[in-house]
Amino acid sequence: xxxxxKGLQMFLLFLLVLPFIAQAEVFLPDSGGTxxxxxxxxxxxxxxxxxxxxxxxxxxxxxxxTRKLADGTLECRKRLQGExxxxxxxxxxxxxxxxxxxxxxxxxxxSAPWSTAINTRLQWARTDGLTWWTAWGDRDPxxxxxxxxxxxxxxxxxxxxxxxxxxxxxxxxxxxRNHDQPQAFSIPIVTILDTNAACGMSLVLSPEDLLFDMRxxxxxxxxxxxxxxxxxxxxxxPVTFAMDLVLHEADWRSGLGWMAGRYPEYYxxxxxxxxxxxxxGAYSSHATDFDVERLKRMAFRVNWKASFDFPYMGMFVPxxxxxxxxxxxxxxxxxxxxxxREDIRFYTTKGFHVLNYFxxxxxxxxxxxxxxxxxxxxxxxxxxxxxDFVYHVLGDAILKDEKRDRPYFSWEGCIAMDxxxxxxxxxxxxxxxxxxDAFPESSGICIDRMDWLRLFNPRFDDGRSWVxxxxxxxxxxxxxxxxxxxxxxxxxxDKVIYCNPHYRRLDLLRHIDGIYDxxxxxxxxxxxCALLALRKPIMAWTIMTPELKQAPDAYFQRHLxxxxxxxxxxxxxxxxxxxxxxxxxxxxDYGPLLNALRGKRxxxxxxxxxxxxxxxxxxxxxxxGGYVVPVTFGxxxxxxxxxxxxxxxxxxxxxxxxxxxxxxxTEWEPIPATEKDGTIVLDVPLKRGCAMVKxx
Numbered sequence: 001x002x003x004x005x006k007g008l009q010m011f012l013l014f015l016l017v018l019p020f021i022a023q024a025e026v027f028l029p030d031s032g033g034t035x036x037x038x039x040x041x042x043x044x045x046x047x048x049x050x051x052x053x054x055x056x057x058x059x060x061x062x063x064x065x066t067r068k069l070a071d072g073t074l075e076c077r078k079r080l081q082g083e084x085x086x087x088x089x090x091x092x093x094x095x096x097x098x099x100x101x102x103x104x105x106x107x108x109x110x111s112a113p114w115s116t117a118i119n120t121r122l123q124w125a126r127t128d129g130l131t132w133w134t135a136w137g138d139r140d141p142x143x144x145x146x147x148x149x150x151x152x153x154x155x156x157x158x159x160x161x162x163x164x165x166x167x168x169x170x171x172x173x174x175x176x177r178n179h180d181q182p183q184a185f186s187i188p189i190v191t192i193l194d195t196n197a198a199c200g201m202s203l204v205l206s207p208e209d210l211l212f213d214m215r216x217x218x219x220x221x222x223x224x225x226x227x228x229x230x231x232x233x234x235x236x237x238p239v240t241f242a243m244d245l246v247l248h249e250a251d252w253r254s255g256l257g258w259m260a261g262r263y264p265e266y267y268x269x270x271x272x273x274x275x276x277x278x279x280x281g282a283y284s285s286h287a288t289d290f291d292v293e294r295l296k297r298m299a300f301r302v303n304w305k306a307s308f309d310f311p312y313m314g315m316f317v318p319x320x321x322x323x324x325x326x327x328x329x330x331x332x333x334x335x336x337x338x339x340x341r342e343d344i345r346f347y348t349t350k351g352f353h354v355l356n357y358f359x360x361x362x363x364x365x366x367x368x369x370x371x372x373x374x375x376x377x378x379x380x381x382x383x384x385x386x387x388d389f390v391y392h393v394l395g396d397a398i399l400k401d402e403k404r405d406r407p408y409f410s411w412e413g414c415i416a417m418d419x420x421x422x423x424x425x426x427x428x429x430x431x432x433x434x435x436x437d438a439f440p441e442s443s444g445i446c447i448d449r450m451d452w453l454r455l456f457n458p459r460f461d462d463g464r465s466w467v468x469x470x471x472x473x474x475x476x477x478x479x480x481x482x483x484x485x486x487x488x489x490x491x492x493x494d495k496v497i498y499c500n501p502h503y504r505r506l507d508l509l510r511h512i513d514g515i516y517d518x519x520x521x522x523x524x525x526x527x528x529c530a531l532l533a534l535r536k537p538i539m540a541w542t543i544m545t546p547e548l549k550q551a552p553d554a555y556f557q558r559h560l561x562x563x564x565x566x567x568x569x570x571x572x573x574x575x576x577x578x579x580x581x582x583x584x585x586x587x588x589d590y591g592p593l594l595n596a597l598r599g600k601r602x603x604x605x606x607x608x609x610x611x612x613x614x615x616x617x618x619x620x621x622x623x624x625g626g627y628v629v630p631v632t633f634g635x636x637x638x639x640x641x642x643x644x645x646x647x648x649x650x651x652x653x654x655x656x657x658x659x660x661x662x663x664x665x666t667e668w669e670p671i672p673a674t675e676k677d678g679t680i681v682l683d684v685p686l687k688r689g690c691a692m693v694k695x696x
Contacts, residue, residue: 171216232471543576
């Protein structure tokens with residue numbers, strides 16, 4: 001349908017969307033593709049929404065057409081022109097979906113390839129009474145970069161990420177531009193709330209979409225923009241995105257709960273057995289005698305084996321002829337497959353789990369550039385020298401710094417690699433199979449160094465990205481390719497896959513079972529990763545930061561609040577916490593509370609948990625057999641009242657049973673609880689500002 005005048009256009013559109021309005025009654029797109037919220041009361045600023053998609057620095061190049069498709073979808077087509085006369089067609093489709101709107105975008109190039117930001121914008125004419133939320137590390141533009149060194153003069157910084165805030169200027173990056181950047185978000189959702197009107201809405205971006213770089217910009221005036229960059233606009237492949245505008249209750253949990261229900265495969269661990277190994281972790285090469293009961297008191301459960309027994313990075317299980325053949329490991333010691341297996345059994349025979357080290361983006365050690373002369377006389381011996389192997393077998397996978405015309409160098413002289421290269425992919429799959437065959441007692445692998453996935457490989461063309469005016473291969477696409485193959489292999493053998501997600505994005509964790517966050521001592525990193533782990537185990541790196549020395553209760557309680565485990569003080573821990581009398585005592589105090597989190601799943605229903613008078617913080621998780629409620633940061637309060645809603649009733653008894661345990665205690669004690677009309681009210685005594693409540 002082509003409208004020749006604005007008046008006729010709006011009249012025909014009115015006739016066109018009458019059935020659409022009757023069905024959706026929430027959001028209404030006009031003939032230009034701008035969405036408005038259908039007014040309900042006229043009193044909430046939430047109802048002043050307009051939403052639209054545009055391409056940066058582009059102008060209309062012709063009239064907009066609108067038509068209704070057979071399934072009731074409204075389709076809007078706009079031809080646009082870029083600054084340098086590039087042409088494209090923007091197609092938007094709007095479909096009613098329950099109490100919301102499905103919004104799909106296609107950008108078809110009509111000229112030589114080019115790129116510009118593809119922006120989806122929400123705008124409120126008023127913001128009075130509104131707050132907003134996303135899965136941020138820290139929404140404060142002034143939040144300092146995270147603590148890593150533990151130096152005495154470092155400043156601790158942690159903000160509770162579960163608290164919505166008023167509109168203010170902020171820019172957040174999807175996954176973060178660096179591991180220590182607090183201004184990041186890990187889940188592509190934004191939620192806007194009006195608690196006075198008891199309503200809220202969320203814009204949910206599909207995690208199924210291919211995304212390269214994206215940022216979320218918010219300003220005090222009421223504008224929110226998702227800006228997607230580095231997508232190639234070409235004739236060969238349309239750029240496509242899908243979103244949902246959802247109306248819900250006035251709680252961020254409702255929007256996130258809707259998303260988790262719509263895309264469960266991004267939240268549920270592919271191997272549910274991973275919940276059996278949930279607990280505190282370690283990164284240790286230690287494999288001699290230790291006190292088993294001591295570690296159990298600390299909620300210790302799994303060791304990510306600090307695998308200095310490989311000959312060099314990437315050659316994790318060398319192609320030796322048998323299990324007794326020795327090689328010189330990374331620490332210049334002699335080892336073998338049998339010795340590696342014995343180290344794993346040292347843990348598994350005591351009831352603990354082991355994850356083997358894995359890495360898909362780094363290779364070798366002390367790599368030379370330019371390439372040195374080959375040392376191996378036969379191809380079968382190439383593996384014995386990392387320079388031989390990387391240059392004569394995996395050379396096409398080397399990720400080069402284009403400006404310096406040399407590889408990117410990393411830890412101990414290894415170099416960055418592109419796991420999208422077929423020969424390197426085949427090698428990685430072979431290495432995974434060797435793990436499965438050689439170490440049956442191992443629970444799986446933990447993949448390190450996902451930060452390289454932010455980069456683009458200028459040596460290849462993925463057909464989808466456009467960087468610095470030319471083709472490239474995104475390592476995000478490379479990751480999608482290798483992780484699907486690794487997951488199919490590992491999960492079919494009942495193994496789990498953890499990752500160390502330096503690049504903290506929901507779309508990258510589709511095939512991941514659990515998280516071990518190497519920067520968990522940074523408050524923003526723990527926030528980002530904990531929100532990715534709504535239904536998965538998460539372990540956070542722990543070092544002796546000033547906060548842990550000076551305010552250990554606050555440090556442990558923020559982990560309880562976010563459903564995250566710590567790193568336990570194990571002998572042999574590499575660049576993380578080590579045993580001492582003072583450290584052990586802290587872990588003994590909080591071990592029973594951490595143990596109660598095993599199998600946790602966030603309860604994402606509106607107003608599921610509340611502390612009256614905001615006298616403390618609280619969260620609510622379902623666990624096997626019931627629920628747990630960590631009550632934290634109660635300061636000097638001796639008791640608080642906690643209200644719970646939407647709990648599933650027990651099947652084997654007429655009422656709920658509530659007990660609590662405090663830091664330093666070893667026994668659970670009953671606490672008063674009253675139940676009425678599906679609401680449970682608990683009188684929770686606190687010690688050191690904290691209690692873990694169990695509902696059975």
